[in-house]
Amino acid sequence: MGRRFIVFRAHCLAIVAFFSGNTVGLPQSIGAGGDPCRSLVPAAMGGPMLRDNNRIMLRWLSTANYELVYRGQVFLLDAYFDQGPRSRPTGVIPDRVVKTDAIFIGHAHYDHMSDAAPIAQMTNAKVIGAPITIDTAEKLGLPPAQGITVTGGETLQFPGVTVDAALAQHPVLPRVVLEALGKVYELDAGPATPAQDAAEAAIAAKGTFSPDVITKGTIAYGFTFATGFKLLWMDSAGPLTEGVRKLAAKLAPVDIAIVSFAGHPVAQMQSSSDPRNREAVPAAHFFAGPS
Numbered sequence: 001m002g003r004r005f006i007v008f009r010a011h012c013l014a015i016v017a018f019f020s021g022n023t024v025g026l027p028q029s030i031g032a033g034g035d036p037c038r039s040l041v042p043a044a045m046g047g048p049m050l051r052d053n054n055r056i057m058l059r060w061l062s063t064a065n066y067e068l069v070y071r072g073q074v075f076l077l078d079a080y081f082d083q084g085p086r087s088r089p090t091g092v093i094p095d096r097v098v099k100t101d102a103i104f105i106g107h108a109h110y111d112h113m114s115d116a117a118p119i120a121q122m123t124n125a126k127v128i129g130a131p132i133t134i135d136t137a138e139k140l141g142l143p144p145a146q147g148i149t150v151t152g153g154e155t156l157q158f159p160g161v162t163v164d165a166a167l168a169q170h171p172v173l174p175r176v177v178l179e180a181l182g183k184v185y186e187l188d189a190g191p192a193t194p195a196q197d198a199a200e201a202a203i204a205a206k207g208t209f210s211p212d213v214i215t216k217g218t219i220a221y222g223f224t225f226a227t228g229f230k231l232l233w234m235d236s237a238g239p240l241t242e243g244v245r246k247l248a249a250k251l252a253p254v255d256i257a258i259v260s261f262a263g264h265p266v267a268q269m270q271s272s273s274d275p276r277n278r279e280a281v282p283a284a285h286f287f288a289g290p291s
């Protein structure tokens with residue numbers, strides 16, 4: 001046997017912070033009795049911090065965004081919070097973020113990094129990403145001294161946390177499928193107004209569509225905490241790479257693996273059994289423990 005699946009142990013997975021786009025004037029832990037794990041306010045927005053040095057808080061903040069809190073540090077995994085007028089508030093308002101120590105970016109598409117530069121400017125946070133990610137972030141205002149470039153294979157140290165970076169790969173959906181999907185959304189939700197279109201275009205400009213993102217710009221991160229807890233985060237779900245395979249060999253079994261699901265309209269296309277998408281489910285490699 002020897003296989004282990006998601007185990008939460010004594011760590012907490014905080015509830016999602018969808019409640020309002022405006023947290024100003026609200027108590028730090030609405031209805032939570034001061035419990036950081038139940039707070040509706042992310043720590044990055046001034047919500048309560050953990051007091052126990054052996055607890056880790058992981059909070060989902062919509063799409064591939066997460067907040068990771070440990071030993072007084074706040075890490076953001078991806079930074080796409082202002083998602084436009086047709087999306088619900090995420091609970092993070094970029095120009096009101098009060099604490100972030102590091103922002104890890106999986107890849108440089110706007111829906112993963114659009115708010116990284118302004119948050120880094122306000123909080124002095126480091127931004128970690130592939131060369132094209134850091135280059136794009138600097139064009140969007142990231143102070144160069146705050147960018148940390150990784151290409152895969154690096155190990156970064158933070159107080160009580162070791163972070164391993166691996167070169168992953170972004171999936172590619174055929175253009176005709178993407179166009180048809182866009183049409184489906186428009187038919188279902190209705191077309192955007194000109195004002196909505198303009199707002200969404202402005203957000204879409206806060207990233208890059210360079211082809212380098214696909215094979216050179218997508219990074220998986222493995223977090224190993226001093227408690228022994230291990231978390232894998234991949235914000236894209238392309239084919240398995242040699243880098244991801246090596247990371248899995250180093251980390252497996254992990255306690256939590258957060259792995260994106262590519263937006264195939266036909267679920268079977270995600271499966272490794274389909275020859276057009278062979279080995280596109282790398283998560284399984286991170287759950288295999290020593291036999």
Ligand SMILES: [Zn+2]
Pocket residue numbers: 107109170236
């Ligand atoms: Zn992407």
